[in-house]
Amino acid sequence: MDCKIKRPFLWEKHLQFSPALTNFFGWQLPLNYQEGILKEAKNTRIRAALFDTSHMGRIVIYGEDRFKFLDKLITNNLPSNKRVCYSLLLDEKAKIIDDLTVYNGENFLLCVVNASNREKVLEWFNLHKERKISIYDDTFESCFFSIQGPESSSLLERLLKDSLDSLGYMDFGIRKIEGIEVIISRSGYTGEDGFELYVKNKFAEKLWDLIFEEGEKIGLSLAGLGARDILRVEAGYPLYGNEINLNTHPFEANLGWVVKYKDKEFIGKESILKILKTGWRRKRIGFIMQEKAFPRKGYIIYDKDEKEEIGEVTSGIYSPNLEKFIGMGYIKKDYAFFDNLIKIKIRDRFCLAQITKLPFINYRRKIRR
Known part of the structure; x- marks a missing residue:
């Protein structure tokens, strides 16, 4: 396990705004900026906020057997093309290894996993690896931003110079902002309308600056880990290490809706059926x-x-x-x-x-x- 303290690629950019810092599973991250945690959380629901969530793991799967490979590992059905799904990875006893989102792209599957579990998930993937796939950890070569709140759509539309009406919740597409290719999904961890943006490191600072400069016109907040935690609790979302871990199973966590035991085979299904029979x-x-x-x-x-x-x-x-x-x-x-x-x-x-x-x-x- 890598014990070295990790920092987001745009670390120097964050320091310009005098953040309070915290250690989060080996990452040094902004807890909040100058507005403070409560104002950042409030402004997210009133206007919009920009989060750097690049500490989240991003694992890309390529190859003709990628669907077969991932389908046997996750509990939910794989999303259709240009869609995102939320799912769980279970061990054989139906305990939760991680919760993750899966993007189905033209020639790839992108898994966004918890920072605390990135190495564990990679190990699990490699343990079950098929011959005709390749697994690539893109976490340190890309950035992952989140724009959340009622003004997020209009803000992003002005940057894109295009409408986002066709992009529904848990849809994604590859768009260009000032020539920068960005994967944009309509998703988030707040319960608000919002977007998550995946961009390569070499374009990340320019994209961040474009969002921030346009966002200043509508009162966009920079928001840290503290506000993100408030917003996810308000939305009733579980956090790995708090509500879910290797001692919990999906049904007691109220996550049975992503366990498609009637539709498919997956690791942990046999234990899932036993739990349904015996109760919890x-x-x-x-x-x-x-x-x-x-x-x-x-x-x-x-x-x-x-x-x-x-x-x-x-x-x-x-x-x-x-x-x-x-x-x-x-x-x-x-x-x-x-x-x-x-x-x-x-x-x-x-x-x-x-x-x-x-x-x-x-x-x-x-x-x-």
């Missing part, structure tokens, strides 16, 4: 604190009478968009119903919370026409 004891839930208290990862969840330990918090934030403390966690299934009251032990105090439906916010996605 816990479930991922969302909750809203009913008092001013910050629910942090690892805090223990109790029943409302404080008699029984029923689960654990996996993520907790203050939401500037809801103006409430919210979180996610796992609790025993018997207690996991909407509006049920629970208690979270914060230091020496039991604090009241109420289970709510996920997501916490309404998604604003552009569905394909």
Whole structure:
């Protein structure tokens, strides 16, 4: 495993904006910029924000057997041409190796994986490698940007000098911005309408500057890891290492919708069928604190009478968009119903919370026409 601290390709560019820095699975990344975490998260939902998510792993698969190879590894059906899908990689016991997005291009499959799992996924891919494929780690030769928020579409259209109406949620295409070839997908990790941009390093700084300069006209924020975490919790999205890991399976994590066990064969399917037969004891839930208290990862969840330990918090934030403390966690299934009251032990105090439906916010996605 590579223990050397890694930095985004545009590291010097980020330092110009005096970010607060944090270590994230071996990457040194901006936690926030001068506006601060809460303002960055709020502006994403009001206007738009630009994120550098180049720490995410980007693994490209080529070759005539690429579909056969990846189809047996992921739980979801492969996307059609110029589409993106969300899926899971499972081990033989149906535990989650990683969650990822898969792009189906003209002659390639692009897998965007978690920074914490890039090496593990590469090892898993190579373990199951077919003869007529090649696997290429493009993480350090490309950049991955994200523009999220209600103004993101108009901003990108002005740069493209073209409409994005034909690009629906989880569609992608190869477009040119000022002569720069960019893979643009209508996707993201916020629940907002937004786009993710994949570009080679040699064009990355120019593209970043173009986005930033045009974005200044509409009040675009630069946003770091802190705002991204707030936005993904508000959207009810799991994070590997928090809500999902090698100790969780898809159904308890509420990710059964990407497990196509009726349609296809994949590694872990036999264990999936056993889980469906025997059931499971816990479930991922969302909750809203009913008092001013910050629910942090690892805090223990109790029943409302404080008699029984029923689960654990996996993520907790203050939401500037809801103006409430919210979180996610796992609790025993018997207690996991909407509006049920629970208690979270914060230091020496039991604090009241109420289970709510996920997501916490309404998604604003552009569905394909």
